[in-house]
Every structure is written in C-alpha cells, then in structure tokens.
Amino acid sequence: MMFKGKDIVSIKELSKKEIDRIFEVAEEMIPIARGEKKSEILRGYVLATLFFEPSTRTRLSFETAMHRLGGGVIGFSNPKATSISKGETLADTIRIIDLYSDVIVIRHPYEGSARLAAEFAQHPVINAGDGAGQHPTQTLLDLFTMTREFGDIKGLNIALIGDLKYGRTVHSLAYILSELGANIYLVSPPLLRMPKHIIRELKSRPVEVDNLDDIVEEVDVFYVTRIQKERFPDPTEYRKVAGTYSITEKLLSKAKKSAIVMHPLPRVGEIATEVDKLPHARYFQQAFNGVPVRMALLSLVLGVV
Amino acid sequence: MDEEKTLKVQKIKNGIVIDHIPCGRALKVLKILNIEGDIGSSVSIAMHVRSRYGWKDIVKIEDRYLEEKELDKIALVAPTATVNIIKNYEVVRKHKVQVPDKIVGIVRCTNPRCITNQNEPLTPEFYVISKEPLIIKCKYCERDMESEEIIENII
Ligand SMILES: Nc1ncnc2c1ncn2[C@@H]1O[C@H](COP(=O)(O)OP(=O)(O)O)[C@@H](O)[C@H]1O
Numbered sequence: 282m283m284f285k286g287k288d289i290v291s292i293k294e295l296s297k298k299e300i301d302r303i304f305e306v307a308e309e310m311i312p313i314a315r316g317e318k319k320s321e322i323l324r325g326y327v328l329a330t331l332f333f334e335p336s337t338r339t340r341l342s343f344e345t346a347m348h349r350l351g352g353g354v355i356g357f358s359n360p361k362a363t364s365i366s367k368g369e370t371l372a373d374t375i376r377i378i379d380l381y382s383d384v385i386v387i388r389h390p391y392e393g394s395a396r397l398a399a400e401f402a403q404h405p406v407i408n409a410g411d412g413a414g415q416h417p418t419q420t421l422l423d424l425f426t427m428t429r430e431f432g433d434i435k436g437l438n439i440a441l442i443g444d445l446k447y448g449r450t451v452h453s454l455a456y457i458l459s460e461l462g463a464n465i466y467l468v469s470p471p472l473l474r475m476p477k478h479i480i481r482e483l484k485s486r487p488v489e490v491d492n493l494d495d496i497v498e499e500v501d502v503f504y505v506t507r508i509q510k511e512r513f514p515d516p517t518e519y520r521k522v523a524g525t526y527s528i529t530e531k532l533l534s535k536a537k538k539s540a541i542v543m544h545p546l547p548r549v550g551e552i553a554t555e556v557d558k559l560p561h562a563r564y565f566q567q568a569f570n571g572v573p574v575r576m577a578l579l580s581l582v583l584g585v586v
Numbered sequence: 587m588d589e590e591k592t593l594k595v596q597k598i599k600n601g602i603v604i605d606h607i608p609c610g611r612a613l614k615v616l617k618i619l620n621i622e623g624d625i626g627s628s629v630s631i632a633m634h635v636r637s638r639y640g641w642k643d644i645v646k647i648e649d650r651y652l653e654e655k656e657l658d659k660i661a662l663v664a665p666t667a668t669v670n671i672i673k674n675y676e677v678v679r680k681h682k683v684q685v686p687d688k689i690v691g692i693v694r695c696t697n698p699r700c701i702t703n704q705n706e707p708l709t710p711e712f713y714v715i716s717k718e719p720l721i722i723k724c725k726y727c728e729r730d731m732e733s734e735e736i737i738e739n740i741i
C-alpha cells in the first residue's frame with residue numbers, strides 16, 4: 282500500500298485496505314485534533330487550499346488539520362480576488378500552485394476538475410468537491426463516524442434521507458456503503474429520488490421508501506441531508522416535503538437505542554434542535570471527525586506516517 | 587452472391603468498402619468520415635441490403651483510406667462493420683472494426699459541467715464500461731454515456 286504521492290480524487294479508487302489504514306491513522310490523530318497532544322510531523326510542509334466555491338467546514342477543517350500537525354497553509358476561498366478571474370485556465374493555476382506547495386486541496390464548480398488538477402500537479406491532490414461529482418473526504422469522515430460507532434459496516438441498516446438527487450455526498454456514500462455490505466434504505470420525496478445511474482453502481486439493490494415511519498425501528502444510521510428550497514417550484518410544496526423528512530424526538534422514540542443521527546451540515550430544520558441533546562445525535566461528532574480524517578490523509582499522502 | 591445481383595453498384599478500382607454496417611447507420615458513417623459535398627471521388631451507399639446475417643448497409647468510397655482514429659469512430663457507430671481495402675478491383679485486406687478499451691479524443695463528454703468542456707488543455711477520455719450495449723464513462727466527470735448519445739458526440 283503506497284500512500285505517498287497518492288491523489289485522493291474519488292472514493293472509488295480507495296480499496297478497503299486503504300480505507301482501514303486511513304482510519305487507523307485517523308484514530309491516532311484524535312488527541313492531536315482535540316489539542317490534547319502536540320505534533321510537528323508536518324513541520325516545513327505547505328498545504329494549498331484552492332476553494333473556487335465557498336465552503337466553511339471543509340476548508341477550515343483541512344486548515345486546522347495542517348496546523349495541528351505543524352504545517353503551513355496557503356490558499357484562497359474567493360477566486361474573484363485572484364488572477365483566475367482574469368481567465369487563466371485551471372491547468373495553469375494548478376501548475377503554478379504546485380510549485381509553491383507540497384499538497385493541494387481543491388474545490389471547484391466543474392465536475393472532473395480535481396482529476397485535471399491531479400494530472401497537472403506533481404504533488405498529491407485531494408478533491409474537496411467537484412461540482413455534482415465527488416467529495417471523497419466527506420465520504421471518508423462519514424464512514425469513519427459509522428465505523429467508530431459500530432465497528433463494522435456490514436449488515437448495518439442505513440437510511441439515506443432527504444435530497445438524494447442533487448446531494449453529492451449521498452452518492453459516493455451509498456456507493457461505498459454498498460461495497461462494504463450495508464443495507465441501504467433510500468428515503469426521499471419523489472422529486473428528489475436517487476438517480477438511476479447511481480443506483481446501478483450499487484452492489485445490492487437499495488430499498489426505496491417514501492415514509493420514515495415504515496423503517497424507523499430497524500434503522501442503525503439516519504443519514505439526513507438538506508432539502509433545498511430552490512429545488513421546488515412551489516414553496517408550499519417545499520414546506521410540506523421538508524416537514525415529512527425531518528427528524529424529531531418523537532420519531533426517534535421509536536428508534537433503536539443504539540441508532541445514530543448524522544448530517545453533513547449545514548442543517549436547516551431537517552433535524553429539530555431538540556434532537557441535539559439525545560444520545561442519538563452524532564452530527565457534531567461527525568463534523569469534528571473531519572479533522573482527524575483529514576490529518577490522516579495529509580500525513581499519508583505526504584508520506585510521513 | 588445475393589448482394590452482387592441486387593446491387594447495381596459500380597466496382598471501384600481503389601478504395602474502401604465498409605461492409606456489414608447496422609441498418610440505417612450508413613449516413614452516420616459518412617458523416618463521421620466528413621464525407622459531404624464534393625470530395626473529388628465517388629461514393630456509393632447501399633441501405634437495407636440483404637446479407638447472410640439479415641439486413642445491412644454498405645458504403646463504398648473510392649480513393650480513400652482510413653486512419654486508426656477513423657476506424658475507432660466507425661466502431662462506435664457500426665460495431666459490426668468490416669472495412670475492406672480494395673486495390674486494383676480486389677479485396678486485399680479485411681479489417682473488422684473493434685471498440686477500443688479506452689476512447690481518447692474522438693468523443694466529447696455530454697455533461698456541460700464537465701471540466702473537459704471548459705477550454706482546459708485536455709483531451710476527452712472515456713473508459714469502456716460495456717461493449718454490448720456500448721456504455722462509456724468519462725474519465726473526468728465519471729458520467730456514463732450510451733448508444734445514441736455517444737454517436738451524437740463524436741468529434
Ligand atoms: N472492387 C470492388 N468494388 C466495390 N465493392 C467491392 C469490390 N470488391 C469487393 N467489394 C465488396 O466488398 C465487400 C467485401 O467483399 P468480399 O470479401 O468479396 O465479401 P465478404 O466479406 O462478404 O466475404 C462486399 O460487399 C463486396 O461486394
């Protein structure tokens with residue numbers, strides 16, 4: 282298993298063994314991520330974060346990950362203020378930034394942009410979201426959260442809830458969960474069903490359900506995503522739909538004791554705030570897990586662990 | 587030779603005969619070879635011709651030979667085609683077209699938000715997921731393309 286120099290573009294390119302290794306390292310990173318232990322293993326290394334699209338959590342957790350390990354960070358989150366707005370190709374931007382840094386993290390609106398970056402950069406490139414395409418580090422931190430909770434993914438009943446059409450995180454998550462042998466339930470309004478081409482790539486057929494109530498007692502993981510208002514032509518229709526797919530204390534009273542609720546965040550009402558105090562809530566832990574997982578990835582692709 | 591009796595097409599001296607084209611695809615084959623208007627040599631097309639294996643189209647072009655890339659393009663439109671090289675009225679070579687494992691620079695990605703459609707210095711590239719039916723996947727945006735969609739996007 283050679284991680285040094287590896288590009289992390291798509292979750293599909295990571296083997297089960299590689300994912301296990303990432304999680305093993307991430308586990309060791311937790312005390313450092315919490316600030317309880319100090320580390321300098323990336324001292325002298327420079328991370329470039331190129332955010333052509335806005336992001337809060339992903340960018341900040343990558344930057345925190347680098348800082349926690351003693352490394353430096355350059356980058357931008359507002360391309361309008363850079364020469365890119367003058368019409369420079371992405372290929373040229375990457376060639377230059379590659380000369381300034383040891384590892385590149387990129388988020389870009391066009392699909393396949395991270396693959397392009399990986400081809401033009403000598404140094405490893407990590408995809409932080411390419412349009413409606415892949416967002417492998419989100420998938421990894423989601424998986425890490427489930428793995429820490431349950432040990433093994435195989436046989437878990439996982440409900441993916443909400444916008445399964447446009448939500449890119451659920452596409453790669455569904456893929457990897459099915460590879461690892463989870464039972465997948467898809468819970469969404471008809472307008473936001475998971476696309477056929479995504480379902481076709483799943484190892485086993487997911488169960489599509491309209492109503493959360495029908496499955497609530499069996500579910501181990503409620504993975505909730507945001508339903509965007511803009512997807513609905515009619516605001517009353519949106520309100521109706523959004524209500525149907527929200528997680529409340531009442532709903533969870535019927536769930537397994539061990540069931541957890543996850544969300545890639547930001548949430549806007551899909552999970553009632555009353556759920557925050559319940560033992561099921563795992564979304565803040567999940568957001569934190571982004572740091573150790575990204576620390577693990579950075580140190581693995583830079584070859585220091 | 588059923589076909590020779592029914593087809594009153596002149597023999598060509600030198601050139602190619604693209605045989606066993608699936609019915610209705612002859613014009614598409616001509617299109618991808620950029621054969622339109624005055625090309626200075628004779629072209630004949632036979633559509634819906636009876637053959638040993640059912641119906642087929644045939645295209646005959648005088649004084650024209652094909653490059654590797656053109657053969658690959660024909661394979662996408664007419665995977666069953668055979669290209670016969672004619673020299674001095676005789677078939678001197680037969681070439682069964684074959685869908686390559688990787689499709690490089692001959693098809694454009696259908697996804698408008700794909701990075702290959704944004705003026706970047708990139709050659710579009712696809713992996714062949716299945717040959718029968720033909721399904722290809724963009725190396726960059728990972729979008730799948732099938733049959734007619736592929737044909738419409740041949741560069
Ligand atoms: N000189 C020629 N001019 C035009 N067409 C030709 C010529 N020679 C052969 N063909 C055509 O090329 C195809 C391949 O020829 P041949 O090898 O004889 O047949 P097959 O592939 O059916 O065994 C046939 O459709 C035949 O009619």
Ligand SMILES: [Mg+2]
Pocket residue numbers: 288398399400401402403404405406
């Ligand atoms: Mg590279």
Ligand SMILES: [Zn+2]
Pocket residue numbers: 393695696697700701702724725726727728729
């Ligand atoms: Zn593409």
